[in-house]
Amino acid sequence: MHIISALFLGLAANLDNFGVGVSYGVQKIRIPFLSNFSIALLSGIVTFISVLSGHLLSQFMTEANLLGALMIVVIGVWVMVQKSISDNNLPAAIPVMKTYSVAIKPLSCIVQITKNPSLADLDANGIISTKEAMALGLTLSFNCIATGVGAGLTGLTPLPLAISVFIFSMVTISSGYWTGWKTASNRLESLSQKFSGALLVLMGIYELLH
Numbered sequence: 001m002h003i004i005s006a007l008f009l010g011l012a013a014n015l016d017n018f019g020v021g022v023s024y025g026v027q028k029i030r031i032p033f034l035s036n037f038s039i040a041l042l043s044g045i046v047t048f049i050s051v052l053s054g055h056l057l058s059q060f061m062t063e064a065n066l067l068g069a070l071m072i073v074v075i076g077v078w079v080m081v082q083k084s085i086s087d088n089n090l091p092a093a094i095p096v097m098k099t100y101s102v103a104i105k106p107l108s109c110i111v112q113i114t115k116n117p118s119l120a121d122l123d124a125n126g127i128i129s130t131k132e133a134m135a136l137g138l139t140l141s142f143n144c145i146a147t148g149v150g151a152g153l154t155g156l157t158p159l160p161l162a163i164s165v166f167i168f169s170m171v172t173i174s175s176g177y178w179t180g181w182k183t184a185s186n187r188l189e190s191l192s193q194k195f196s197g198a199l200l201v202l203m204g205i206y207e208l209l210h
Contacts, residue, residue, distance in 0.1 A: 010164025015196035021176020054152020068153025076200030
């Protein structure tokens, strides 16, 4: 059953990528295959490390599964509630990254991209290069850290979830871009984030009852 959990968590962790893809499609900012691949690879690596960390921590905790499942539920609730009360159309990410400005230049850049994904196109040429994709990928991968640690605590092994995140990242950004390009509407961006949170809550509850 952990394979099914990995698939659903991989999808949930990447639904905000769909929203980002929609935003780029609406603005006609291209995301070449190599750039999309770089984003997915970075997300997969971050997920692998996060799940491994949670898995290692679970060896020293008696109620690791309960804690991990509760973490996933809380993250899901936060994604839904934060999106509802936010005045900005932001991709789901670490709350601190959304709320506070940071003086350090690299982190400040990440914060700005989190608030407005189009800023990842640093040279404003309408194409997300591989280099620009790394900054965007780092921003989007924040969404995988807490979810990955929680999944690791529930006993999920790193590789299946990392592969799932990688695949769904490729699929959601591409499909989001295509959808935004065709519909020229950002409404799906908001819906994808709310659905992402709801799916995380359901998976957390599943792990609680499992």
